[in-house]
Amino acid sequence: ISPLTTHVLNIAEGAPATRMALSLHRLDHNTKIWNMLTVGTTNTDGRCPGLISRAGFTPGTYKLRFETGQYWDSLGQTAFYPYVEVVFTFKEPDQRFHIPLLLSRFSYSTYRGS
């Protein structure tokens, strides 16, 4: 099981946000460049298993980018945000993080969950 998981919820509909494209990136602290690690799409439960391996999830700064604009587009709706990026950082190894995204066309929230 990936030590990093997410869960995208369409809170306007009260349903998971399915088939949303997302990507995980890690910041190279020397070059300040973001390296893309994974691309994926949320499943029917709004989740995207297998984001990263235990070995790959070393302490550092990561970014989860959610293609929310494309998602609303695919539902025939406009939205305020073209995409959402959540940047987080950790120092201790062997951690697990659950990073949900609760979303409507004009709002979003995220938190460190479990």
Next chain:
Amino acid sequence: MSTQRLQQLKGHFLSEHKVTSMAGPVSPLSTHVLNIALGVPGSNVSLSLYRQDTPSEVWSLITTGITNADGRCPGLITKEMFTSGVYKLRFETQQYWESIGEASFYPYVEIVFTISDPGQKYHIPLLMSRFSYSTYRGS
């Protein structure tokens, strides 16, 4: 000086102090940072506003600022500069948490949004704790 004359002079000064403050036009874009862990405004949070150039997609810095005691930052942009496009508000949230002696999960928060009708007003609050944040289009 006679009392009467002093009263006259006092009248001059008071009417000058009655001048209403000439606040400039209100920015069509505003924000409000709230520390929801403590239930207080997020004051002294550094922030910056960018617009994305087309077609290069490069971000151009428009304003930098810092939230006041009420967590607000007036004067983000003028009506003239507020054209349609994609904008980004970046909040230096980790600096803020560190300044009150706490660690935080997010090194910063960036909110990217699309302005299709610059004639409207847009209010973009940021509600935050050390391990969460939310934003919405408000008024």
